Amino acid sequence: MNSQPKHQLPSVALYWDFENLHASLSEARLGEGSYGKPDGRFKLQEPVVDVAAVVEFALALGPLAINRAYCNWQFFGRYRDALLQGAVELVQLFPPGAAAKNGADIRLCLDAMQDIERFEHVGSVVIVGGDSDFMPVAQKVKAAGRRLIGIGDRKSTNRHWAKSCDEFIYYDRLVDPMAMPAEPDHSPAALVPRAIRLLARNTGEPWVARAAVWQMVQRMDATLDLQEQGFDSFSDLLTRLNASVEQGAGAWENHLRLRQP
Incomplete structure (x- = not known):
């Protein structure tokens, strides 16, 4: 990992x-x-x-x-x-x-x-x-x-x-106040976007430090093992999430944000 x-x-x-x-x-x-x-x-x-x-x-x-x-x-x-x-x-x-x-x-x-x-x-x-x-x-x-x-x-x-x-x-x-509580999805592909969204809401900035995202994911699921889930590393997971998660460059190197629909 x-x-x-x-x-x-x-x-x-x-x-x-x-x-x-x-x-x-x-x-x-x-x-x-x-x-x-x-x-x-x-x-x-x-x-x-x-x-x-x-x-x-x-x-x-x-x-x-x-x-x-x-x-x-x-x-x-x-x-x-x-x-x-x-x-x-x-x-x-x-x-x-x-x-x-x-x-x-x-x-x-x-x-x-x-x-x-x-x-x-x-x-x-x-x-x-x-x-x-x-x-x-x-x-x-x-x-x-x-x-x-x-x-x-x-x-x-x-x-x-x-x-x-x-x-x-x-x-x-x-949450949607009229929606019934749902069972949380603990797959890594679901945890990373949720972590970015929550951290971005706290900071008011769309870009979130990559290390902070990984720490947040671990707090959300302490049992998470990326290799068990089929990922070689956190970098590998981010590469596979490229359609929804953008990795920064330049001033935003080592930062992540959610891609706009």
């Missing part, structure tokens, strides 16, 4: 107020107020959150040191495969009553503040959720010199929370 020089990026901590996002997307499909009803919330839930899309967005920022989701998981068993594929650590929170919140936002904030104090290698914090309750943790994260990125549903995100982040990404910018 072709080895690329490694530059260790600061680590990323990803925290999910999972039920918050799921509820918003569920109501977008089934009608406003539908999730809050007893027969809407306390039953086996159909997957509507594209876990892989959010995880890959976070991976474009750097290696994931923490990937933790807070929810009452007893009704979310159908997310099992997506959560396992995303290597998400699950924190179980039972609501104290039928009409009560499960306290995910409070627990998430406490854990995030403790983690940034303990782990100096965490450079970026990503919080998935739209509640204004996250505003105090935003102040603590930024005071600690870490970058804060929020992700939330456009209709349910508190605008004050969104503005308190260094960057806020609406979920519908990551």
